[in-house]
Amino acid sequence: MTDQNTVSADPNDLDAILSVENPYVDEAVHAVADNCDAIFTWDYEKGARPALNKLYEKAKHSQWNGETDLPWDTDVDPEKLTAQVFGTEPMWEAIGMNVAGTPLASWGSAEWVKMHMEMQNWSLSQFMHGEQGALICTAKIVETVPWIDAKYYAATQVMDEARHVEVFAKYLDTKLTGHYPLNAHLGMLLDDIISDSRWDMTYLGMQVMVEGLALAAFGTMHMITPDPLLKQLLRYVMSDEARHVAFGVLSLKEYYAELSDAELFERQQFAFEAAIHMRDRLLSQEVWDRMGVSPKVAIMASKRGDNERLEDPFQMMLFSKIVPNCKKLGLLDANNGWLRQKFGEIGVIQFEDWADTSEEFLDFDAVNADRAAAAAESA
Ligand SMILES: [Fe+2]
Numbered sequence: 001m002t003d004q005n006t007v008s009a010d011p012n013d014l015d016a017i018l019s020v021e022n023p024y025v026d027e028a029v030h031a032v033a034d035n036c037d038a039i040f041t042w043d044y045e046k047g048a049r050p051a052l053n054k055l056y057e058k059a060k061h062s063q064w065n066g067e068t069d070l071p072w073d074t075d076v077d078p079e080k081l082t083a084q085v086f087g088t089e090p091m092w093e094a095i096g097m098n099v100a101g102t103p104l105a106s107w108g109s110a111e112w113v114k115m116h117m118e119m120q121n122w123s124l125s126q127f128m129h130g131e132q133g134a135l136i137c138t139a140k141i142v143e144t145v146p147w148i149d150a151k152y153y154a155a156t157q158v159m160d161e162a163r164h165v166e167v168f169a170k171y172l173d174t175k176l177t178g179h180y181p182l183n184a185h186l187g188m189l190l191d192d193i194i195s196d197s198r199w200d201m202t203y204l205g206m207q208v209m210v211e212g213l214a215l216a217a218f219g220t221m222h223m224i225t226p227d228p229l230l231k232q233l234l235r236y237v238m239s240d241e242a243r244h245v246a247f248g249v250l251s252l253k254e255y256y257a258e259l260s261d262a263e264l265f266e267r268q269q270f271a272f273e274a275a276i277h278m279r280d281r282l283l284s285q286e287v288w289d290r291m292g293v294s295p296k297v298a299i300m301a302s303k304r305g306d307n308e309r310l311e312d313p314f315q316m317m318l319f320s321k322i323v324p325n326c327k328k329l330g331l332l333d334a335n336n337g338w339l340r341q342k343f344g345e346i347g348v349i350q351f352e353d354w355a356d357t358s359e360e361f362l363d364f365d366a367v368n369a370d371r372a373a374a375a376a377e378s379a
């Protein structure tokens with residue numbers, strides 16, 4: 001990791017978190033050195049890793065078309081949808097905020113509705129940028145992973161991620177009211193992942209950490225949104241993402257079994273720094289800036305309890321996939337439970353016994369479920 005991107009000594013120092021400058025705002029393109037060798041393998045035995053082979057076959061079967069498989073003719077009225085979900089008058093308590101004594105306390109209907117519309121623009125923009133990160137990372141995995149079954153599978157994921165970038169960009173452009181640039185914390189994380197020379201770090205950063213959080217975040221938005229187009233879009237994206245996380249967990253489980261404690265410690269540190277970057281990205285400081293409210297004031301109003309941590313139970317739920325996957329990889333327990341303790345310090349360790357995604361991905365296959373239902377209907 002570069003010095004600039006290293007998490008500060010106190011991961012709960014809110015002033016330090018908010019003072020990170022965003023280098024991505026004024027760029028047209030962004031270059032990151034990826035520091036890797038492209039690896040050929042001469043072992044072409046397909047199915048030497050049966051679990052990866054099964055995922056590959058499943059992925060070939062579950063491809064969908066972002067242009068034709070989604071109801072793009074749906075009329076989307078962001079203001080109406082916002083009001084449907086969050087009401088037209090401020091209900092701070094219902095979203096877990098205590099705004100007494102802050103400028104938010106004097107907000108009326110207009111600001112309340114606008115803030116939620118901006119949050120939606122912001123969230124989907126970050127999803128879109130994250131998807132481009134996934135596109136680049138999986139292209140890198142095709143090059144760097146030494147196993148043919150993994151190269152095959154990763155190649156299908158490159159196509160999946162291209163489709164995800166495409167559908168989020170189209171939804172933002174044609175249905176919502178504005179874009180946001182890449183969040184600085186998410187950007188630093190993507191830069192760290194892409195620039196690392198070790199092939200497994202691309203997996204750990206992208207497939208386990210970023211995609212694990214995305215899967216939980218998409219699930220939450222899918223549950224909340226009344227828009228049938230966005231619901232369907234997220235349902236299909238999630239059915240791909242669950243496979244992606246499973247790919248990461250299955251591949252790393254094999255590789256991490258061979259690593260020394262010192263090597264595992266580097267992976268534990270990387271996973272913790274990734275978790276911190278993701279937690280910090282979720283503070284959505286750009287939205288508060290755009291609404292003319294100090295991000296620090298708004299973030300402190302979201303904080304529950306009087307401890308020194310940046311805990312927001314709504315946001316912490318987003319770690320419900322990451323923590324069990326880290327456990328499955330042995331990262332919580334290695335080196336006397338270093339990562340377990342660190343996850344405890346940021347308030348996410350309670351998810352360790354939730355389902356891990358290497359077992360869960362079949363439940364998410366919405367594409368095949370819809371096809372089977374359509375076939376049954378026409379029979
Ligand atoms: Fe994706």
Ligand SMILES: [Fe+2]
Pocket residue numbers: 134161211240241244
């Ligand atoms: Fe993905």
